[in-house]
Amino acid sequence: MPQSEDDIDLDGVLRQIGQFGRFQIRQYAFMVIPIIFNAFFTLSYVFTAGNLNYRCQVPDCDDVVTSFHPGWLNNSTPFHDGEPAQCERYLQISNTSLDDFYCDANAFDRSNTIKCDNYIYEDEEVTIVKDFDIHCSENDWKLTLVGIINNIGQFVALPIAGYLSDRFGRRLVLLLSVAGSAVFGVIRSYATSYEWFLIMEFLDPAIGSTMYTTAFILALELVGPKMRVSGNNVISCAFSFGEASLGLLAMFFRNWRTLLKVLYIPGIVSLPLLWMTSESVRWLISKGERVKAIGILKKAAKMNGKTLPPSTLESFYPSQSSEEKSDLKANAGFFKLLGEAFRNPGLLLRVANCSFCWLTNVLVYYGLSLNSVTLAGDKYLNFILVSLIELPGFLIMQLILDRVGRRITLCTTMLLCGLFCFLSEFIPTGNAWLSLIMFLVSKMTITMSFGTLYIYTVEIFPTNLRQSLLSVCSMFGRIGSMIAPQTPLLAKVWTPLPMVIFGTIGITSGLAILQFPETLNTQLPNTVQEAMRINMTEEKNNKSMNEFS
Numbered sequence: 001m002p003q004s005e006d007d008i009d010l011d012g013v014l015r016q017i018g019q020f021g022r023f024q025i026r027q028y029a030f031m032v033i034p035i036i037f038n039a040f041f042t043l044s045y046v047f048t049a050g051n052l053n054y055r056c057q058v059p060d061c062d063d064v065v066t067s068f069h070p071g072w073l074n075n076s077t078p079f080h081d082g083e084p085a086q087c088e089r090y091l092q093i094s095n096t097s098l099d100d101f102y103c104d105a106n107a108f109d110r111s112n113t114i115k116c117d118n119y120i121y122e123d124e125e126v127t128i129v130k131d132f133d134i135h136c137s138e139n140d141w142k143l144t145l146v147g148i149i150n151n152i153g154q155f156v157a158l159p160i161a162g163y164l165s166d167r168f169g170r171r172l173v174l175l176l177s178v179a180g181s182a183v184f185g186v187i188r189s190y191a192t193s194y195e196w197f198l199i200m201e202f203l204d205p206a207i208g209s210t211m212y213t214t215a216f217i218l219a220l221e222l223v224g225p226k227m228r229v230s231g232n233n234v235i236s237c238a239f240s241f242g243e244a245s246l247g248l249l250a251m252f253f254r255n256w257r258t259l260l261k262v263l264y265i266p267g268i269v270s271l272p273l274l275w276m277t278s279e280s281v282r283w284l285i286s287k288g289e290r291v292k293a294i295g296i297l298k299k300a301a302k303m304n305g306k307t308l309p310p311s312t313l314e315s316f317y318p319s320q321s322s323e324e325k326s327d328l329k330a331n332a333g334f335f336k337l338l339g340e341a342f343r344n345p346g347l348l349l350r351v352a353n354c355s356f357c358w359l360t361n362v363l364v365y366y367g368l369s370l371n372s373v374t375l376a377g378d379k380y381l382n383f384i385l386v387s388l389i390e391l392p393g394f395l396i397m398q399l400i401l402d403r404v405g406r407r408i409t410l411c412t413t414m415l416l417c418g419l420f421c422f423l424s425e426f427i428p429t430g431n432a433w434l435s436l437i438m439f440l441v442s443k444m445t446i447t448m449s450f451g452t453l454y455i456y457t458v459e460i461f462p463t464n465l466r467q468s469l470l471s472v473c474s475m476f477g478r479i480g481s482m483i484a485p486q487t488p489l490l491a492k493v494w495t496p497l498p499m500v501i502f503g504t505i506g507i508t509s510g511l512a513i514l515q516f517p518e519t520l521n522t523q524l525p526n527t528v529q530e531a532m533r534i535n536m537t538e539e540k541n542n543k544s545m546n547e548f549s
Contacts, residue, residue: 018304019223023303030274041185043246052121055073057117058076059117077089090109150202153204169280174274181205229397244384341465359479364502365446366480368502412510460531
């Protein structure tokens with residue numbers, strides 16, 4: 001009989017009740033909902049704060065002809081790279097030709113330009129550019145600021161949400177994040193000023209930023225070791241589906257206010273359904289809530305058509321002295337546990353390395369997603385394709401991750417992503433399809449890396465601090481997503497610069513990953529000591545292999 005909760009072989013119990021039976025399928029079905037919402041909420045600013053194609057409204061001429069490219073446009077507006085200037089037009093000097101509706105060259109002084117008073121838009125799309133009068137290059141920063149504010153909200157909230165999740169439970173934090181994010185998103189759709197819009201753009205992720213990590217951990221902690229990769233891919237595919245659905249919805253709902261309502265109102269409607277999800281058994285055990293944990297395991301066994309042996313149930317009830325010790329440990333201060341964890345040099349180094357890896361993955365992943373709308377062709381279709389290209393990446397992960405291991409997969413995909421980013425800059429100008437293909441391959445490899453990183457982070461940190469340390473790493477990742485909205489602007493300085501940056505940090509991070517331990521076929525650690533023993537086990541296995549050879 002185990003003498004403490006640390007000795008409970010929960011992975012063994014999950015094998016007895018079924019590693020991915022009807023109970024786990026039900027749990028994942030619930031978790032897919034907030035994952036899709038997270039894709040909507042995290043990237044909605046790509047379209048709500050997207051730039052538009054516009055030009056100056058030419059008085060009198062545009063009063064008669066309202067098309068974007070009328071025949072007289074060359075007479076009235078300077079062109080740059082084959083496109084009409086967005087913010088300047090030629091000075092009108094005569095109204096003679098205007099009376100005949102010709103608007104010919106004689107009506108304009110082509111040596112003198114003036115700024116626009118009003119604008120004509122190429123299509124019917126409405127973003128905050130049109131509603132809040134954010135025009136011309138001197139105001140481009142207002143659009144990129146939206147993405148930065150969104151990620152600052154996530155950066156501030158993630159460590160707090162991680163603490164709340166490890167302290168009060170995954171399920172409660174998940175419900176609060178979905179509800180809060182949905183409410184602020186709907187309020188944002190009624191914003192009457194740019195400043196109001198920014199405030200709501202901050203509060204939305206400040207409340208809902210932990211939605212993905214909480215749902216991910218809540219789902220993954222209830223499956224057995226052999227099904228972690230499959231469970232991870234279910235969550236990852238749901239996010240990709242959410243991204244693609246966002247692009248599709250944005251294609252049909254071209255007004256940003258309508259789009260926000262369509263994206264966020266379902267979050268409020270889904271709350272009664274999410275209330276039915278089960279709390280993490282691992283978290284309950286770590287908090288000494290054994291009765292509740294047993295209740296969930298019994299329910300899971302029944303749904304999976306299994307029976308828990310009496311010896312397994314007895315293992316959850318240690319002797320009184322051990323239980324008092326366990327309860328004391330469960331009630332130990334969170335910050336005391338966190339302080340002890342960070343006094344461990346090995347764990348501290350692991351957190352630092354993991355944080356850099358997260359920063360790299362988030363920067364490249366979101367940087368590629370945001371830059372997809374600047375590619376030649378339809379921006380909606382490009383965004384959808386860049387989202388769907390993640391799916392074959394997850395299929396490859398399913399095939400190799402349990403064969404070659406986490407570390408080698410993570411290292412290889414990061415190196416390949418960096419290489420493809422560099423190679424994309426050697427494609428001849430004008431070859432749009434080849435550029436798109438190389439772009440998609442880069443996105444597929446970073447997706448494989450990101451998916452591996454999520455499951456890897458869960459496996460190298462202990463249960464009682466798992467979401468907190470994951471949130472710390474993800475918080476540094478938010479630095480990458482703060483930078484990501486700026487990367488399209490870097491192309492104005494030097495066109496290849498964004499991809500060069502992605503390639504450089506991708507390769508650097510890929511090499512740093514080699515310092516991680518391998519976690520293939522290991523049990524999820526419950527304590528810091530168990531987490532650090534992963535290194536010792538790997539070194540022991542390597543030593544045995546060397547002696548054998």
